[in-house]
């Protein structure tokens with residue numbers, strides 16, 4: 001077989017066992033040249049492990065790998081890169097303070113136009129511009145600082161950086177590259193992916209967003225518990241088919257949650273009035289009421305993220321006021337707000353994961369008081385609570401003594417949501433709570449949030465870029481633009497299309 005005929009990527013018979021657990025159980029995964037191949041599976045099904053085997057990070061117990069017809073030795077990251085495999089992780093690893101050009105050149109070591117030790121920036125800039133234009137990214141200025149780019153532009157730059165020599169790239173893996181992208185920017189990413197596929201690159205696209213698979217991919221592989229349960233052309237499948245195969249059973253619809261009309265009349269428990277704060281909020285006001293699920297939507301830079309940062313004490317309140325239960329909070333922050341019954345789940349992983357601790361400890365840490373009795377800590381009671389919550393949230397594997405770092409991304413996210421809900425707060429502020437969570441887990445988390453609002457009267461502030469989540473659960477949705485609340489949707493006005501439209505509206 002010539003290199004031209006060979007598959008871009010062939011992973012055959014891959015087995016990987018961790019102590020006490022088989023993460024991959026003889027997986028065959030083949031991607032043709034120019035094919036966009038979606039890799040799906042529930043949280044903990046083995047997607048990341050398969051990618052890590054390909055990258056050389058994990059040594060598999062069995063199996064073999066070929067790239068464009070050439071056999072590849074496992075465990076050798078340099079050989080993987082030399083063979084033309086590029087992997088973009090969700091944490092795309094750009095340096096914010098540097099320009100696009102500097103980021104493109106990072107890691108390459110040499111500047112093309114250096115003579116006698118001096119870098120000829122004009123030449124470098126022209127080369128970078130040509131490289132971006134070649135990938136259809138002519139709209140990105142090489143001189144722009146990365147911090148000022150939109151989320152999708154950052155992803156585009158990360159991909160452009162990886163594609164240092166387009167003719168030599170055989171396989172591009174995008175590991176949840178769209179997870180942090182607002183929905184309306186995803187199409188830009190798709191355009192770039194299609195450009196690369198049209199040049200013969202085999203693309204592996206890992207995602208939990210099933211609509212994206214239908215829209216973008218040619219073929220799909222679904223993993224369940226480390227084994228391939230479906231490998232098929234996407235054209236034959238619907239979103240519902242995929243959800244069913246991923247879960248291994250019928251998934252309860254996330255949508256169509258019974259939205260309670262009239263919920264918006266409870267007492268305000270969290271109020272922001274004319275808040276100017278951090279880099280983004282320029283006069284935002286909102287009132288979250290008892291027993292309601294209030295959604296907050298907006299594009300990157302609109303201020304949604306800054307609302308969460310403000311409530312975490314990470315963005316300074318310059319003017320305006322924050323009040324809980326009618327009483328002003330002068331310095332909002334995690335501690336001051338927790339005392340008032342406000343719990344915050346931030347979006348960033350490092351802000352919620354407590355490394356070096358077990359799953360049980362990560363779940364119970366927010367309130368250990370019930371376990372202290374007579375000066376002694378009742379480990380058994382703590383463990384029993386954690387076991388019950390792991391069961392309720394279907395965290396896999398169901399081992400509460402496991403270090404949290406060893407959980408898959410989506411299973412860890414379920415543990416953080418469990419931590420917050422367990423403390424039965426009066427106000428619950430969540431940023432992207434279903435980020436990286438599979439279709440079944442998402443339905444469960446949203447159901448629990450609505451239940452907390454309905455039966456406990458919890459006031460839930462749901463800051464999310466997932467318009468499906470917002471449309472399925474919220475009693476009201478606020479849209480932010482340029483740091484202020486510009487629109488409010490209630491009841492039947494809350495649709496996915498309307499939210500996106502308002503996020504994008506001008507002026």
Ligand SMILES: Nc1ncnc2c1ncn2[C@@H]1O[C@H](COP(=O)(O)OP(=O)(O)OP(=O)(O)O)[C@@H](O)[C@H]1O
Pocket residue numbers: 018019021023041042043044045046047048049050396397406407408409410411436
């Ligand atoms: N280093 C490790 N040590 C022990 N177990 C691990 C390790 N890495 C992963 N696992 C386990 O292997 C299984 C597969 O995990 P993996 O991260 O591949 O899942 P995933 O499909 O990527 O999930 P997600 O969608 O949540 O990211 C999980 O049960 C996970 O807990």
